[in-house]
Amino acid sequence: MPDVSSAASPVPRALATPVQRAIAEHAHRLFHEKGFSGASIRDIASAAGVDPSIVMRHFHSKVELFARVIGFDAHFTPRLDGPLDTMGRRLIEYLLDPEHEEMRRTFTVLLRAADHDALRQELVDVMRRLMVEQLGPRLEGPDATTRAWLVTAQMMGLVQAWDAIEQESVTEKGRQRLVRLYGAAVQQLITPAR
Amino acid sequence: MPDVSSAASPVPRALATPVQRAIAEHAHRLFHEKGFSGASIRDIASAAGVDPSIVMRHFHSKVELFARVIGFDAHFTPRLDGPLDTMGRRLIEYLLDPEHEEMRRTFTVLLRAADHDALRQELVDVMRRLMVEQLGPRLEGPDATTRAWLVTAQMMGLVQAWDAIEQESVTEKGRQRLVRLYGAAVQQLITPAR
DNA sequence: GTCTATACGCCGATAGAC
DNA sequence: GTCTATCGGCGTATAGAC
Numbered sequence: 001m002p003d004v005s006s007a008a009s010p011v012p013r014a015l016a017t018p019v020q021r022a023i024a025e026h027a028h029r030l031f032h033e034k035g036f037s038g039a040s041i042r043d044i045a046s047a048a049g050v051d052p053s054i055v056m057r058h059f060h061s062k063v064e065l066f067a068r069v070i071g072f073d074a075h076f077t078p079r080l081d082g083p084l085d086t087m088g089r090r091l092i093e094y095l096l097d098p099e100h101e102e103m104r105r106t107f108t109v110l111l112r113a114a115d116h117d118a119l120r121q122e123l124v125d126v127m128r129r130l131m132v133e134q135l136g137p138r139l140e141g142p143d144a145t146t147r148a149w150l151v152t153a154q155m156m157g158l159v160q161a162w163d164a165i166e167q168e169s170v171t172e173k174g175r176q177r178l179v180r181l182y183g184a185a186v187q188q189l190i191t192p193a194r
Numbered sequence: 195m196p197d198v199s200s201a202a203s204p205v206p207r208a209l210a211t212p213v214q215r216a217i218a219e220h221a222h223r224l225f226h227e228k229g230f231s232g233a234s235i236r237d238i239a240s241a242a243g244v245d246p247s248i249v250m251r252h253f254h255s256k257v258e259l260f261a262r263v264i265g266f267d268a269h270f271t272p273r274l275d276g277p278l279d280t281m282g283r284r285l286i287e288y289l290l291d292p293e294h295e296e297m298r299r300t301f302t303v304l305l306r307a308a309d310h311d312a313l314r315q316e317l318v319d320v321m322r323r324l325m326v327e328q329l330g331p332r333l334e335g336p337d338a339t340t341r342a343w344l345v346t347a348q349m350m351g352l353v354q355a356w357d358a359i360e361q362e363s364v365t366e367k368g369r370q371r372l373v374r375l376y377g378a379a380v381q382q383l384i385t386p387a388r
Numbered sequence: 389g390t391c392t393a394t395a396c397g398c399c400g401a402t403a404g405a406c
Numbered sequence: 407g408t409c410t411a412t413c414g415g416c417g418t419a420t421a422g423a424c
Binding site: 052 | 398399400401402
Binding site: 035036037111112113114115116120124127128142143145146147149150152153154155156157158160161162163164165168169174177178181182184185186188189192193 | 321336351352380
């Protein structure tokens with residue numbers, strides 16, 4: 001099974017040859033622009049100036065190619081080491097920061113790719129490694145792992161619904177109020193009220 | 195644009211002929227079992243005992259067929275009219291009730307189908323109509339519509355992550371604690387703490 | 389005119405020729 | 407090692423049967 005997380009962005013390690021690099025770069029770009037199902041191997045090969053079979057030869061399958069080049073780890077770098085009592089707010093600030101649009105887009109692409117079984121498992125693994133395994137041990141009180149998963153679920157839901165919500169909170173002030181509101185809801189799981 | 199919401203389950207209104215009914219019933223079943231991309235028009239036609247072109251003739255496109263027969267409205271019926279101060283808990287109880295597995299499955303199928311642009315817009319419209327427009331007017335205080343959207347985002351995220359979370363909270367007690375935890379986080383958006 | 393079998397242009401993936 | 411040819415499957419358009 002491919003490993004989304006091990007891919008540095010935009011080009012993973014161990015891509016020695018120029019052809020492999022070209023394929024990886026154009027695949028990275030096209031997947032981010034058009035999503036998993038929207039970008040075809042033929043598109044990617046054409047953009048990289050190679051035959052489609054060369055892409056298959058080097059990356060074995062479309063799913064593996066996607067996992068190798070999507071580079072979510074390099075984009076998704078929330079600070080999970082700060083003070084716990086303000087982490088909810090900080091997490092959502094990070095998630096919705098206008099400067100982090102590329103991370104958000106990568107997150108969105110990954111969420112939508114969850115239609116495919118193999119990529120859905122990748123999403124679960126990545127979320128477990130980047131969120132649950134980092135945040136869970138820091139949480140105090142009972143059900144720490146479950147609460148870390150629920151925080152993750154909140155972030156996934158916000159990213160999934162963001163396109164719709166954004167149209168209703170276009171102003172910077174609206175965005176800030178939204179960060180405060182949703183941040184408080186996330187905080188509820190990080191430091192539950194008694 | 196097709197309208198997911200107008201479809202009664204499992205067979206929408208205005209499906210007069212036996213052929214239309216057969217197609218709709220098998221489409222409903224196969225979409226629920228295998229998802230939007232997993233169920234092909236040829237599969238559905240074969241199950242219904244007709245030629246694939248007959249399916250196209252009656253439903254115009256795969257997207258429209260999906261929207262007509264998915265029947266989310268008939269499954270997703272949360273109680274949004276009870277007391278506000280316990281609604282967060284009740285919403286999550288409803289969402290995770292073991293008896294509501296078919297609703298959850300329908301929700302999941304709809305979320306995963308959001309890879310397609312047209313169906314993503316359908317998802318947004320359905321969520322707006324079934325959640326935001328019902329809950330928003332009931333919320334007191336500022337940003338009522340935004341908060342209703344954020345509650346919706348929380349529910350979408352929980353459904354999306356549920357498969358992964360479920361494996362960590364298999365017991366009934368674990369599920370109940372989870373309902374209480376996430377319900378409190380949802381409550382934070384329904385009746386924000388001062 | 390209504391209906392349907394066939395055909396078209398994609399897709400991901402494979403086998404074999406150079 | 408690279409490319410050609412091809413496969414089976416997809417959603418969909420259309421020409422032709424009735």
